[in-house]
Amino acid sequence: MxxxxxxxxxxxxxxxxxxxxxxxxxxxxxxxxxxxxxxxxxxxxxxxxxxxxxxxxxxxxxxxxxxxxxxxxxxxxxxxxxxxxxxxxxxxxxxxxxxxxxxxxxxxxxxxxxxxxHYLRCSGCGQTLPKEYLERLEDAAVCRRCVDKRYQQI
Known part of the structure; x- marks a missing residue:
């Protein structure tokens, strides 16, 4: 998974x-x-x-x-x-x-x-997820989908 x-x-x-x-x-x-x-x-x-x-x-x-x-x-x-x-x-x-x-x-x-x-809110989309599902991006907790969207825009 x-x-x-x-x-x-x-x-x-x-x-x-x-x-x-x-x-x-x-x-x-x-x-x-x-x-x-x-x-x-x-x-x-x-x-x-x-x-x-x-x-x-x-x-x-x-x-x-x-x-x-x-x-x-x-x-x-x-x-x-x-x-x-x-x-x-x-x-x-x-x-x-x-x-x-x-x-x-x-x-x-x-x-x-x-x-x-142990749940945090994604600063990108607002979804509440287990902290294990979130990444750190520019000092913010962001879900993988938001990280991927951000790098696709670059």
Whole structure:
């Protein structure tokens, strides 16, 4: 994946690879209710019954299991060849038996706030992107598309 490609919700289903269709479990009605309410509150995208992505590119991934709901932030890193790689970092979880929807909403909000600090606005087009997608050009954060446009004009 090069710098210009953003990971959409559809692309994130491959990360991590262990989350495949064979692991899908039927969710109890309580979790379906929690999932649907989170989807509405945070404008999420359902990948399948168990995965909810929030943001585009996904900033937070929520995985629903029959006994636990886990919240992850998506982190991007560049390697020495400037390829971007996705890593998911566990932020916490809520037990279905002992937890409440409000606890899960707070955890998701904290994860979004935490990940949001790593996003910057492109000074060229105004798009908000993970800082890993931006370049420095004349002391300004600029996305790859704007850098390319600028050099095409020269």
């Amino acid at each position: 090069n710098e210009m490609e953003l990971l959409s919700a559809e692309q994130m289903d491959a990360c991590p690879e262990a989350w495949n269709d064979s692991e899908k479990a039927l969710l109890p009605p309580q979790l379906i209710d929690w999932r649907d309410k989170l989807c509405l509150r945070f404008s999420g995208t359902l990948k399948n019954e168990q995965l909810l992505y929030i943001g585009e590119p996904a900033r937070v991934v929520i995985r629903f299991e029959p006994e636990l709901v886990a919240v992850y932030t998506s982190n991007f890193r560049k390697d020495e060849s400037h390829n971007i790689h996705l890593q998911l970092e566990l932020q916490g979880g809520v037990s279905v038996a002992e937890g409440e929807l409000q606890q899960l909403q707070l955890l998701v909000k904290q994860a979004l706030d935490s990940r949001g600090r």
